[in-house]
Amino acid sequence: MGDKHCIRFEPVGIELEVTEDEKILDAAFGQGIHLMHGCREGQCSACKSYVLEGDLQMERYSTFACNDAEVEEGYVLLCRAHAFSDCTIELLNFDEDELLNSAPLQEITTEVVEIVAHTHDIAGLTLRPSVPLEFKAGQYAELTIPGTEQCRSFSMASTPSTTGHIEFLIKKYPGGRFSALLEDGLVAGDSLQLRGPYGNFTLKKGHVLPLVLMAGGAGMAPVLALLRHLAETGDSRRIRFYYGARTVADLFYLDEIRALGEGLADFRFAVALSESADGSGDLGVVAEPGLVTDVVEAREPELHGSEVYLCGPPPMVDAALALAARQGVPDDQVFYDKFTTAVGD
Structure with missing residues (x-):
């Protein structure tokens, strides 16, 4: 274990202690500080921040997330960064309501309850946790590939009210190490290790604007979780x-x-x-040909007056996001999860 250093985040004035072998984002989670994040693999830029003072070094990351000039x-x-001195870091993207008020990170054992084929490439996986998992609708968790130390991240489709089970909707990839187990390898009664919750794709407390929810593929999972939570709480807003x-053939849960x-x-x-x-x-539902963004653009001329939640490939x-920008939706009204694929997923 390396030396310990103090990290101070501005403009919020929050401090944490981190060792040199810890990534700053992981250290924050461990101390109950819920920083903005996405893939946690250096690919999405959700945790991009600015170093005001101090010595930081990053593990391997995508230059699409942070290019050489920016570095x-x-x-x-922050998901790739290690500190080698006391540091002051400016957070560029943060939610003050969630920074210190999110569910704590948990590591729990779960039991496989059911595996269901929803479509040819999306499976439902239901797990029974050994203890209730505290989380918010729309978040995700890591599942460990049995017999390895490798993990895969999947969004939860269930809500906190369903304490007895946790549901995932998982896209199956040819040769994928975890998704292959859903075809042949995992059965009811097997154990899986879960770590979470992660993610900021959650309904914001006290917000009253209409909601436009958009999803594609397995992006159904967190959006369905939001919708289930909205129904449970009797939300009265306009929701599309x-x-x-x-x-x-690719539709399910209609x-x-x-x-x-x-x-x-x-x-x-x-x-x-x-x-x-x-x-x-x-189908018994409105169905239109074309891309989902084209349908939204045609049907939501006042998109700028809504909060927009996006999840999918x-x-x-x-x-x-380009559509939201064209329609003048303020950045603080757009929330998204961009699914990335780990090598050998």
């Missing part, structure tokens, strides 16, 4: 949910989404089918 200027990714898929919507004051749901809309007339999220 030279003093920018750093848009889900993007390739074909009708019945539950309809049922949740019936308990909300002002809810509408629409799906966008990018490759084929054949058979969509029998990077191309979808990038297109949705």
Whole structure:
């Protein structure tokens, strides 16, 4: 274990102690400080901050998240950064309400309850935790690949009210080390180690603006968690949910989404089918051909007056962020999870 150093975050005035072998973001989680973050692998830039003073070094990271010129200027990714002196760091992206008021990080043992094929490439995994996991709807957790020290991150589709189980929706990748276990390897009764919660893709306390929810693929998981929580709490806001898929065969959970919507004051749901809309007339929901961002652009001319929640594969999220920018949605009204894929996922 290396020497310990003090990290001070501005403009919030929060301090933490970190050893040289700890990444700053991990040390913050361990001390109950919930910094903004995304992939935690140096790929997404959500934790990018500015070094005002001190000696920091980063592990391997993507130059798309923090390019060489930015590093030279003093920018750093906290998920990759180690401190070798006392440091003062300016947070560029933070939520004061969540910094010290988020659920603590937990490491728990879970038991596999069920594995269900929702589509040809998305599986549902339900786990029973040994102790209740404290988290917020929309967050994610790490699952350890059995027999290894490698972890994979997946968003939770369940809400904190379902203390007896935790549900994940997982995209299966050819040759993926974890997703392959959902086909052959994991069975009911098996144990999995879980660490979490992580993520800032959560409903913000006290916010009253209308909501536009957008998801694609396994991005359904955290958005469904938000929708379930909104229904549980009887939220009265205008809520619109848009889900993007390739074909009708890639849709799932339609019945539950309809049922949740019936308990909300002002809810509408629409799906966008990018490759084929054949058979969509029998779905019982609004279905339109095209990309989900095209459907949202056509149906939400006042997008700037809403809070926008986005989750899915990077191309979808990038297109949705561009749409939000074109429509003049303020940055503090846009929340997103951009799914990245670990090597051998």
